[in-house]
Amino acid sequence: MEHVYWRYVKALDVKGYRSLWNTNFVGWPAGSAHPVHKDHITDWMKRPVSEGRRVKSYQLKFAAGQSFGKNLVVDYYWATTVWTGKNGDLPPDTLRMMHTWMRAGDRWQIIDGMAAEVPNPEP
DSSP states (O other): HHHHHHHHHTTOOHHHHTTTEEEEEEOTTTTSOEEEEGGGTTHHHHHHHTTTOEEEEEEEEEEEEOTTTSSEEEEEEEEEEOOOOOOTTTEEEEEEEEEEEEEEEEEEEEEEEEEOSSOOOOO
């Protein structure tokens, strides 16, 4: 599901991206001063779009994960993105990420999560 998440980010598909989040979601995105609920989960996308930036590529490196029965999964990973803009590619950016996914019928949705910037990522 994390790859689905990042495909939506790369495509700037706000509708698809929002579909991944449970109505009762609460989490702490990187760059946010406080936790947010689903109604603010796409706020971070506004700035890059307004500046003409897009995700050119991304790489996920899984750190750990745990399932709790058939309906709950927690995963931790690093996401390294390369953004491109009007003046070309920007330096790679790495986040540490955590999501808890819950199965709701035949769909998986994020019920909580957290992300933090990695100032000096390992090579």
